[in-house]
Amino acid sequence: MKNKINVRLVGIALIAVLATVIGTTIIYYNLFQKQVRTDLSVSAKLLRDTHYFESVNIDMDQIDLSTDLDELRVTWVAEDGMVLYDNDTSAELLQNHNDRPEIQEAFRDGVGEAVRESDTMNKNTFYYAVLLDNGTVLRVATDAQSFGAVFLSVAPLITLIMLLVLSACVVISHLLTKQLLKPIEGMVTNLENADYEAPYKELEPLSELIRTQHMDVLSAVKARQDFTANVSHELKTPLTAISGYAELLEGGLVGEEKQNHFYHEIHRNADRLIALINDIIKLSELDRVEKELEFEEFELYSLAKECVEELSVNAKLKEVSLAMEGETGMIRGNRDLVKELTENLVQNSIRYNNPGGKVTIAVRTIDHAICLIVKDNGIGIPAADQQRVFERFYRVDKSRSKATGGTGLGLAIVKHIVEIHDARIELDSAPGVGTTITIWF
Numbered sequence: 115m116k117n118k119i120n121v122r123l124v125g126i127a128l129i130a131v132l133a134t135v136i137g138t139t140i141i142y143y144n145l146f147q148k149q150v151r152t153d154l155s156v157s158a159k160l161l162r163d164t165h166y167f168e169s170v171n172i173d174m175d176q177i178d179l180s181t182d183l184d185e186l187r188v189t190w191v192a193e194d195g196m197v198l199y200d201n202d203t204s205a206e207l208l209q210n211h212n213d214r215p216e217i218q219e220a221f222r223d224g225v226g227e228a229v230r231e232s233d234t235m236n237k238n239t240f241y242y243a244v245l246l247d248n249g250t251v252l253r254v255a256t257d258a259q260s261f262g263a264v265f266l267s268v269a270p271l272i273t274l275i276m277l278l279v280l281s282a283c284v285v286i287s288h289l290l291t292k293q294l295l296k297p298i299e300g301m302v303t304n305l306e307n308a309d310y311e312a313p314y315k316e317l318e319p320l321s322e323l324i325r326t327q328h329m330d331v332l333s334a335v336k337a338r339q340d341f342t343a344n345v346s347h348e349l350k351t352p353l354t355a356i357s358g359y360a361e362l363l364e365g366g367l368v369g370e371e372k373q374n375h376f377y378h379e380i381h382r383n384a385d386r387l388i389a390l391i392n393d394i395i396k397l398s399e400l401d402r403v404e405k406e407l408e409f410e411e412f413e414l415y416s417l418a419k420e421c422v423e424e425l426s427v428n429a430k431l432k433e434v435s436l437a438m439e440g441e442t443g444m445i446r447g448n449r450d451l452v453k454e455l456t457e458n459l460v461q462n463s464i465r466y467n468n469p470g471g472k473v474t475i476a477v478r479t480i481d482h483a484i485c486l487i488v489k490d491n492g493i494g495i496p497a498a499d500q501q502r503v504f505e506r507f508y509r510v511d512k513s514r515s516k517a518t519g520g521t522g523l524g525l526a527i528v529k530h531i532v533e534i535h536d537a538r539i540e541l542d543s544a545p546g547v548g549t550t551i552t553i554w555f
Contacts, residue, residue, distance in 0.1 A: 119294070123287035124280060131276050147240070150258050151227060154242035157186055158254045162244060167199075167252055187255040191217055191243075198250065211253075216243040220251045231260070340506075349390060352383035359383075393523035396454070397506070397530065407448045407534065414484055414555070415442045415477040417449065421456045422475055425464065433469040434490075436460070440477035443484035445555040447535045455531040458524040459488040459551055466549075467492035484555045491548035500541055504529040 161167070167190055190199040195212025197205045211217050219226030220243035228241045238260050243253040259267065359376045362368050368376055422438050429436045445452070456475075463473040467490050476487040495503060502508045507522040532539045532553060543549035 119287070119291045123290065124283050127279060127283035127287075128276070131279050135272050135276075146258070147229075150240050150256065151242065154240055154254050154256060155225075155244075158242050158244045158252060161188060161254065162246060162252055167246055167250065168248060185256055189253040189255070191251045191253060193221075193249045214241075214243075214253075216241040216253060217251055219243070220245050220253070226251075349387065352387040352390070355383045356380050356387070390523075393527065396527055397523060407451070409446050409448055411444055411446050412449050412452075413442055414445050414452070414486060415440055417453055418456050418475050418477055418486060421453060421460055425457065425460050428461070429464050429473065432464050432467065434464050434467045434471045434473055436464075437472065437474045438476075439474060440487075441479065443477050443479060445484050447555070451531045451534065455528050455553070456486065456488075458528050459486075459553075462524055463488055463490035463492060463549070466490075480554075486553040486555070487550065489548065489550040494545040494547050494549055495541070495543040496545055500543060503541070504539075 188199070188201045189197060189208075189211070191211045192198050195210040195217065197208040197211055199205055200208060214228070216226035216228040219228075224245045226241075226243040230239050230241070231237075237257045239255055239257050241253060241255045243251050245251055359380045363373065363376055418440075419438050422436050426436055460473060460475060467473065471491050473488065473490045476489070478485050478487065499508075504525045506526040528551075529539065535555065538554040540552045540554070541549065542552075
């Protein structure tokens with residue numbers, strides 16, 4: 115970034131110097147041309163006042179301006195365009211000047227001007243003609259450098275000035291860049307300081323955005339680290355149990371009367387391990403492909419009823435009754451994910467219920483929104499834990515959760531699916547009363 119700023123500042127300085135030099139040269143050359151014309155006008159009027167050119171019958175040999183005016187060419191032209199006198203060349207050798215623009219203009223308007231390039235292409239010849247009282251025209255001319263020649267003549271000085279200016283710009287741009295970026299670098303080092311104020315008022319929104327994103331990244335990193343640690347711990351527990359039971363059985367250290375119990379424990383821990391792995395895979399899939407999911411219109415009531423029928427056997431084993439209520443409601447979403455969400459909510463209500471408990475699943479239209487409501491009269495969730503139950507691997511009662519086969523990922527999956535569908539989730543619970551979870555689509 116510093117290099118880019120330095121390069122751009124130097125580039126701007128270079129453009130400014132070139133524009134200044136070219137503009138100054140043009141202005142100078144225009145002023146120079148104006149001065150040359152003014153000088154020619156004065157010279158013509160002075161020569162007119164010398165009375166050399168009062169009569170065309172004067173002996174031309176008496177007029178000798180060749181030594182007095184080395185840089186000024188004087189030409190006297192008769193009314194028919196014939197050259198009467200020239201201080202640079204013999205008049206007899208010169209062609210008729212009646213076709214010269216400045217001569218024509220002088221005969222017509224009293225004075226005439228013209229600029230023509232010489233054969234050398236590096237000089238311009240300026241002409242000024244004035245009509246005399248006797249009807250003849252007196253013309254004076256001088257050579258002056260062309261614009262290109264003037265520019266080339268000052269090119270070495272311009273190059274030196276540009277080098278000096280660019281050198282100064284490099285140093286100044288380095289200092290300015292360092293001064294400009296120093297507060298920004300200070301802002302970066304104080305991202306975690308909520309009391310730090312942006313050095314520039316214009317940077318306050320950016321500073322707040324960067325600070326928020328920085329904190330989000332740190333939170334995400336911490337969440338991922340916690341998730342990895344929790345996964346390791348959760349997987350280690352059933353694997354350790356399976357390994358221990360298998361080792362005892364392999365060594366013949368268990369009597370026949372306890373072998374069935376050990377086989378049951380191995381089976382139970384294997385099922386728990388499979389459930390954990392499936393939920394972890396599901397979360398990984400949701401994190402990876404949520405933008406590639408296909409959405410469709412489908413009927414929520416029939417989907418919920420399908421889930422209730424599939425989980426009815428599990429509910430009977432837990433001595434929990436299931437009831438389906440409500441009305442039809444069309445929503446747009448991914449059918450498989452919404453089914454996963456519904457199954458997780460109903461499964462949780464069955465798992466954390468009491469024998470003889472009841473779970474009611476309802477689909478209703480509330481405030482123009484289709485809502486899925488799962489209500490139970492189970493153990494409930496304390497107020498202090500209600501904000502955290504959607505975190506990965508968070509459990510209110512860890513011993514009961516593991517005993518009932520919970521992985522601690524069900525509500526985390528629910529929350530993720532809700533976010534994918536831009537839906538809203540509400541939880542209402544009290545210990546000993548039960549829990550109601552409402553999803554607003």
